[in-house]
Structure formats: C-alpha cells, structure tokens
Amino acid sequence: MRIAVCVSGGGTNLQAIIDKINSGEIHNTEIAVVISNNKNAYALERAAKAGIEGVCISPKDYENREAFNKSFLEKLNSYNVDLVVLAGFLVVIPEEMIRQYRNRIINIHPSLIPSFCGTGFYGLKVHEGVLERGVKVTGATCHFVDEGTDTGPIILQKAVEVMEDDTPETLQRRVMEQAEWIIMPRAIDLIARGCVSVVDGKTKIIEK
C-alpha cells in the first residue's frame, strides 16, 4: 500500500509511522511522499533523514484557495497513493479531494471524539478544553475524513488518564506518546491488511 503523509509541524506522528514500517509492525506499506504546507516543518527533516521525498505546497503560494486546491490535488494524484494520512496537517482538505479519496483519508485527533473536537478544537486548545472541563480520561481518535470537521467514521481510539498536575503541554505529550503514536500506525496496518471497512457510516474491523 502506497501512502502520502501530510504534515505541518514536528512530525512525531510521521516518525512513529516511519519507525513502525521499518520495524515491520506496519505491513506492506511504503510512504511515497510527505507533503507539508510549512517549508520549516521539522517533519520534512524527518522525511529527508528517512530517504522519503518531501514536498512543500502552501495556500500562501497561490492567488486563491481554488488555485491551491487544484494544484494540491494534482500533486497528490501524481503519486498514485492508496491512502492519505493527515498527521497534524493544518490545511482544510478540499471537498473534491474528499470525494476522490472517499474513506481513503485518515486523520489523528487528540481527544476521544465526539468530545473536544470540531471547529476551534485543535492542537493545545483540545487539551486546554479537557483541563478546563475537568474530565478524568481523554485520549486520541484515528478516523476517516469526510466533509465535516472530525466527523468521519472512527477507526481506532485509545484512552489516556488525565493527571492532577497536568498542564496542556504535559497532557498533549502523554496523549501523543500513549495514544496517537500507537493508534495511527495501527490503523494504517489494519487498512494495509484489508481489515477495515465502512458500513452505514461506521467502521468494521475484522482482524485477519
């Protein structure tokens, strides 16, 4: 299975995918390209170190969003990937791309959807909301991307305990270490092995 990984920042989720492909935990999968909207994203360094092609394409380089959307989709299609992995990608996915890649785009969100998700809940703001509300358990969700925000069929979730002395930063780190870096690679492996299907808007996972 050929995948494209879309990134904007540090690339720790990308690194987890690279490491688990190399360790054999993710089966028959290769990263064809890493695409970033941020030329300074450390994720691009991680890709280069792993010998993976990195491409930078940003809405800022286009006169309008339609022009970016068209170019972004053409660039993606040129890599003939089976799955698009959004690993902290801070660009709105074009609707045409969602249509062309129906149930072939996955995202990692740092909460247990449907809690603390949707517009305004991204990055540290998710963990600030968790601490503000005083919930005792949070976690991460890997889901297919549809036309909504964090509304596509859920593939995997993993819970993480909130500690009394947590700050948004310490909580974010623990959710990444104990949940994101585990469920995103696992979801990719399940999809690569043909274990995931979507029926009536919900995923069915059948281990093979």
Ligand code: GRF
């Ligand atoms: C992670 O916190 C993830 O929950 C969110 O974006 C961040 C990406 O971090 N979607 P990294 O670039 O993978 O380190």
